[in-house]
Amino acid sequence: MTEFTPLTSAFGGMLIGLAVVLLMGFLGRIAGISGIVGTLFSSAPASEKSWRAAFLVGMIVAPTVLFLITGAMPTIDVPPTTAMLVIGGVLVGIGVSFGNGCTSGHGVCGMARLSGRSIAATLTFMATTGATVYLLRHVIGG
Template sequence: MTGILTGIILPKGDWNWRLAFLLGAIAAPAMILLLTGMSLPLQSDIPSWAIISGGLLVGVGVAFGGGCTSGHGVCGMARLSTRSIAATLTFMATTFVTVFVVRHVLGGF
């Protein structure tokens, strides 16, 4: 996902299929609503400052790590890539620890 997005925000000349992919993904909630009448459950009691800090960390992390849950976690692991397996184990572990610290040490969201 971030590889496709990065090719648009730092244009490399093949932005058209990338933009089409992202727009297709963004259209998904509307299509589900039209076809089934089901709206996307999106519960987030997370304060804006935390969403902004999380977003910044995710952006910096994927830029250096070269991938996210879909890139390393699904595509890379499915190719049995050592780098992707290492990346996925690393981010799963830090996410787990972060959720533990935020919810059970700091008593937050």
């Protein structure tokens, strides 16, 4: 069962919103993780790579800061098998390519800008997620 954490979740959502607004305000860029990572490993100019690297480092360092503040790392329980995680990762990668962006780019940034394409993409992500969970838990029995 998933633990109900409204305050922690709200605080995390506010931090994500703040990061998105700051990135858009200072650099005019959208915080889509797939685009950030994809450009980081391309032949983009160094100025593009530096902020992208800093953004990713911040995502990695954040749990360490949480540990220093609270004395505990976030607990993550991943019940699927390694094979299921790999298959899921490949499918997400394919979806990101076909959808021209990821859940962070479309779901957080695009929907906030009322982009029709992002709204359609996010509805597709959510419907697919719901169908996948239903299939895994109730049909396949995961």
